[in-house]
Amino acid sequence: MICADTWRTVTGMAAICPNGHQLRPGHVLVGWSPCGCANCGNQPRGLRGHRTLQCLDCREQGEEMVRYNPPHIGGGHPNRA
């Protein structure tokens, strides 16, 4: 459970998902996606990956809207934003 301020801190973006949902507490799911893309590969071992934030309002509507921080480079991560 995170608050909107946490989303803003993690993403550096507004606390609104790309589909316009207000990301209130309980409406966003935080995860981690190990990755070796250009944005991740220069991180220390064990930190190579993206913080992922999924909008649960979108998921309720059957849409996967997940943001990656740092942004992912290249293929392999569907529905990234």
Ligand SMILES: [Zn+2]
């Ligand atoms: Zn949304």
Ligand SMILES: [Zn+2]
């Ligand atoms: Zn990546």
